[in-house]
Amino acid sequence: MRAAYFRQTGEPEVIEVGEVPTPQPQSGQILVRVRVAAINPIDTYIRRGTAPMPLPQPVAITGTDFAGVVEAVGPDVSRFRVGDRVWGSNQGLLGRQGTCAEYVCVDQDWAYPIPEGVSEEQAAAAALVGITAHLGLFHRAHLQAGEWVFVNGGTGGVGSMVVQMAKAVGARVITTAGSPEKAALARELGADVVALYKQEDVANIIREATGGRGVHVWYETQPPTDLDRTVELTAPRGRIIVMAGRQARPVFPNGPFYVKNLSLFGFAMFNMTADEQRVCAEDINRWLANGQLRAIIGRRFPLQETAAAHRLQEENTLGKSGTLTGKIVIVIDS
Incomplete structure (x- = not known):
């Protein structure tokens, strides 16, 4: 089978595309003919060696x-049969082979059925970012209807999922955008308030929207740098989610944090169990099927150009180039 792989860690140029043996499913595994794969920041960190695994x-x-x-x-295998359409995440991690290939072997516990009417492209693009958003909002923060959520980057991979999932359960959302075009897209996804962070005072906008009380859930998609501001803008008994920034060492405002009865939750998706993630997948499937959730596709690449896809992801994740809105998908020829 054809696959995009690397022999040693390094820059995107270490990625090769060529023939490798087609895997054979072992006990409890399914062999999936991949139609669409998706690129995430974690893929580039593993390839670069900055997320050692x-x-x-x-x-x-x-x-x-x-x-x-x-x-x-x-x-x-009891969950699936030959011919079933499936989606999933958690491959290419912790010693498992990845998905930028014509075939991948997946443990049945890490795969989910694609609902009727949902495209394979949407399922792949919503996978990691959707599970990540869901874990933070519900497994960690226990978001409730009527609460205010703040999330950075409402048109990004995780951010766009947070906006839509929060709205799906009746919460209210404040987010940021870097341009009027992205602000319009964030509103289309359901955001109640959008701040143009390059030219507007985000803190004042949060205060005005919440009547000065602050948000109930602060979902931080970026490496945290100013927890003083975050704590100030979070309502009493609020919950702060952190899930990015391996090297971040922000100052922690202990006093303001504990006198407001706040909670701080961190998580990495790949540390969560298959059962915990299946709860996310079931909601994702329901929302994809009924139109309450959609993944934004920013760019499509053929398998042969996987290195270019990695480069574009890095330019936006690390370089903050702002040239990508939404997810990168790899379309596998078959």
């Missing part, structure tokens, strides 16, 4: 998210 040898196939069709099933 065990890598398959002699080559490591890149890619975390996938959507496709079950080609074969191994012994003891």
